[in-house]
Amino acid sequence: VTPKPVLIFVPGGWHTPGTFAPTTSLLSKAGYITIGVSLPTIGSELRNEPPRQGWNHDVAEIRRVLLEYIDQGRYVALIVHSYGGTAGSEACRDLSKIRRESQGLKSSVIKLVYMSAILLDIGHYIWEAKGGKPFDANRTIMKGDPCYATDTVPWFHNERSPRQQENIPK
Structure with a gap:
């Protein structure tokens, strides 16, 4: 029996992982491991921290969480919302099943799910999509x-x- 993939949720701008609680609670009851990623650039004002430097910090945090489970031999599905789609897409770079299997590795990101997410062409930014x-x-x-x-x-x-x-x- 193949174990269920770990489901990793990335919120959009101005949201916390708690946004997904109604969904993740149901998935947990169905036997899935669900993980919410707290993006460093989101909510720093609520934590009395200085704002983080930006998108690269969000990418690094998502990738850290992905690798935590991939390195344990788990398959992962990454579910991204809104702004989380841009950082999540970059965080998955080279972690696809095809890429990892070509390196002799078995665990990987097997699904990337966009929920009302922002998907940009390579090398482009959100502000460009909004006309600056x-x-x-x-x-x-x-x-x-x-x-x-x-x-x-x-x-x-x-x-x-x-x-x-x-x-x-x-």
Whole structure:
């Protein structure tokens, strides 16, 4: 019997791994190992930390989590949302089943699932996709490189019940 793959979830901008809790709790009950990646560039203001340097730190953290399980001989499915799609795609570089098997290695990333994720051509950036402009100026604040959302609940979670909205970082 082949063991189930480890499911690694990467949130989008202004989100934490807790965003996936309704889904990951069901998957855990079905016998899957589910892991949420906390992106270093997301939520530093909530942790009283200085903002991290950027996208490369997010890529490195996702890759660290992927390799933690791949190095244990596990197959991994990476599920990415929104901004997590850009960093997650890069983090998977050279970890595909075909690439790893060609190196005599068995464990790998066997699935890459994009959920409303940003998928860019190689060498391009999110700001380019937006014409060099930040996201909705009424909902974001630029402070140097970091981009802060003014209130994520009405922007991202307006279809959730008030009870479901209680645990969402504001």
